[in-house]
Amino acid sequence: MRTMMASMKAAFFLFLHWVLQHALCRHVAVPAGPLYRVAGFPLSLPCAVSGYEGSRTQDFEWFLFRDDAAGRQMGVVSTRDKGFPYAPFQARVTSGEVRVERDSGDKVRLIIQRLRPDDQGKYECYTPSTDSSYQGNYSATVAVKVIPDTLQISYSRSLTGQPVSEGASLTLTCSASIQSEQLTHLSITFGKRGGAEGSPSGAGEEVSTVREIISIDKLLGVVPGRFYKKRYDDGEITLEKRNGEGGQGVYVMKMTAVQPDDSGSYFCEASQWILDPNRSWQKIAQRTLDIGNLTVQQLAESLRVTSSPTGEVTLQIGSPLILTCEILGLPPEVNSGLLVQWMKRGSTSSDSVGAGGVEVEVAQMTPNGIVSWGDDLSRASGGSMEKAAEGKYSLKLFSAQPADSGVYRCVVSVYAGRRNPGQSVPATLTQRSEGVTVNLKTKDVLVTAVAQLPRGPLLKRGSTVTLICNTTVTTTGPAQVQVHWLRWAIPEPVIKKAPDTVMLKPPAPPEPKLIASLMYNGVSNIYINHSEISIDRLSVNSYRLRVHMATKDDQGMYACHAEAWGQDPHGGWYRTGAKAESNAVNVYLYARAADLLLIPLVVGVSSALFVGIVIIAAVTCCFMKRLARQRARK
Incomplete structure (x- = not known):
């Protein structure tokens, strides 16, 4: 049993040692090839090393095996040796056209600013060892194919810089084409360069801002720029492709209404894209063509109302x-x-x-x-x-x-x-x-109004309340009076409790309620529903309001407001603007005789019930006490 356990431990340690050995093996990685790039445009080759020992900043050396050099190795550039480049690359390395840029200590990029046809071949990324033992791979290679530059771009009409009125339409046309044996895609972008305030130098200079207006991307989709999305969604900016002569694509951008901030320098940019073996799209060529300057004249400078x-x-x-x-x-x-x-x-x-x-x-x-x-x-x-x-x-x-x-x-x-x-x-x-x-x-118009409550027996709940509004109009020509009846509720006093006393605070003025109106043309309007109300005209200047079967809610202060209307030469009636407010009349409703008889009846019945309950309680209490004393004696 012990022998078996010892064998299992030995096997586990051997396995762990093998895993650690392989986990710490140096590994150099470059993209899968072949990579197709265009002559005259940049080449960027990433290279990364992992599983190494030693310093976190590793050195890199690049070699080229040219297709026409019978497999001979050629030093391109090194991060540790300035004399490493071979003669064909020495001047290009010195000028910075060929260089190594670090992304981190163990990740770099080989940059060739302008590819030449003779740069085609197999590139090897080599990392000098910093490990205690030589394990893993120390270099990796990728094939680069340099294809000719066939990207062409042109425009049919340039902007002259003459002012264009705000709201005018703008049409820009750009033609582009590529002729390649490889499957590549073409994208087109219309953009604008303009000045912006806030120079970081603080010298008051303008900072050039570049804004993409609209594009047809590498996947042939139309994409508006970030600052132009709403105008694109509203249909104010469009971009379409047409077929031109010689296989060229003609791209037409339209703005239906230019705005002041559309002023600037316009350009058209064509880019050639290819899908690398790792399934990522890479831009391999690009050309930009300046179309001209646009100046938008603001409407505020010319408009006058x-x-x-x-x-x-x-x-x-x-x-x-x-x-x-x-x-x-x-x-x-x-x-x-x-x-x-x-x-x-x-x-x-x-x-x-x-x-x-x-x-x-x-x-x-x-x-x-x-x-x-x-x-x-x-x-x-x-x-x-x-x-x-x-x-x-x-x-x-x-x-x-x-x-x-x-x-x-x-x-x-x-x-x-x-x-x-x-x-x-x-x-x-x-x-x-x-x-x-x-x-x-307008005519000189004077109007007065007096409200009164006719004399008669005391007003009781359920009776009819009658109010009279007498008006007087002094003017020349035909005139009519429009009467509005309003009521103010009688406010309840507000009790305000102080620490030692109770004070009656004056109530806030109540808001009037419009009860009824008799218009200048004889039409009556009733504005409340809980009471039966009628309004009529007794004579030329006298108006009557009646509240039938009045209730407690109909109490209050009543007033009439009179408004004079005149007649124009064409027979139409108009407000003269002359108004008058009458005095306020208090309406208070007394209780009816039947209501007064009901009060003593209710009080009498309540009193009798109370006295009876007291007597029964007293008798019952005395009887229970006496019964308790008799039981105690026994």
Whole structure:
């Protein structure tokens, strides 16, 4: 048994020694070949060593076995011996055209900046030993085939550098081809070089930035640049390949609308790719062709929006109001969409025309010619907005009213190069015209209102509450009054507890509630549902509100608000802006007789029940105590 265990231990140690020996064996690795590279372009050959002993920074030596040298070895470059290169490489190593670059201590690359046809052959990467024993492989070889340069690139038209209007279209054409016996792919990239602020030198110089706009990659897919992806997704940048003469591919890039930051120097880049034996794509040739400079003239430098008439306009009520908006400085060669809006600020209710208030939209015309009206939709039947000519838009109100007073401005949003932009597309530029102040001559109107509660028996819950609003209008010409009834609830006092006292805090002013309205045209509107309410006109200047079957919720302070309406020469009614608020009338509802009789009945029944419960409890308690004493005596 002991002999068997000893044999097993010996076998285990032998196996462990063999594993350690092989794990520590030196191994040199280079890519699998053959590698096809193009004459005149760089060659980069990686070489790595592992399983070595000694320093972590290993030395490397490169040899070349030329195909036409009958297998003779030729020293190329070494990391430890400056005199290592053979004569054909000595000058190239000295100039840096042939060199070794380290990725790490045990990984390097042989770089030949410009391959020559006679550089073809088998390259050997050798690592001098730093190991205590000679184990493993100390070199590896890879075959490199140098193929002729057949990559061609050209363009049909260069950019002249003349300014191009913002929003104009841009088309760039680049032709490229390769003629190779090997299976290689061609990629095309359109890009731009431009200046950027923030020079690291701090001298105020411009730093050249290169941006890829769009490419057809080595797998023949269209790929937009990082800064141009959204414009590509929106269809504003495209790239297509066409078949040209002599087997050349013609690549056409289009921008539907150039932007100011599109200014710069444009280029076209063609690259030749090959799939290496390790299944990785390698760029083996590349040519870049400058197409020219593009300067984009910004729309803000030329666009101007005006409105007419200018200054101040005074009209009689009922007269037509005509305003014109003109857009100047739009480049004729740019097909742009326009959103034209008429905005108004202020009205006759302001202390001075246009002095304040929120600016509201009167009407607008979208780029596709659809007209819509702002908050006052009734104006759609009393006005129009039209495109009078190219760059001219008119707003017409057939019968101007006092509410139409204010400061009008034309607001134009330009979508440069986008005739029908989507809703999510922002405008290229928005400009506003100077304001046109419109005044309407109104009649002198004075209106008053008095609310009263007619005398009669005390108001009780369930009875009808009647309120009268008497108005007076002083003006010339026809006039009507529009009456609104409002109610304020009676607030409950707020009890505020102090450390030693209890204080009654005055309640906050309640908000009024609109109860009912009688419009100038006789239409009545009721705004609450829990009560039965009616409103009518008793005479020319007297209006009545009735609350039927009133409840506790109908209590409060009531007031009427009167608003005068006038009639224009065309028979249309308009707000004169004259208003009046009446006094407040308190409405309190008393309890009915039946409710008063119910109170003593409820109190009496409650008292009787309470007295009976007390008597029964007392008798029961005394009886139980007496019974307990009798049992104790026994």
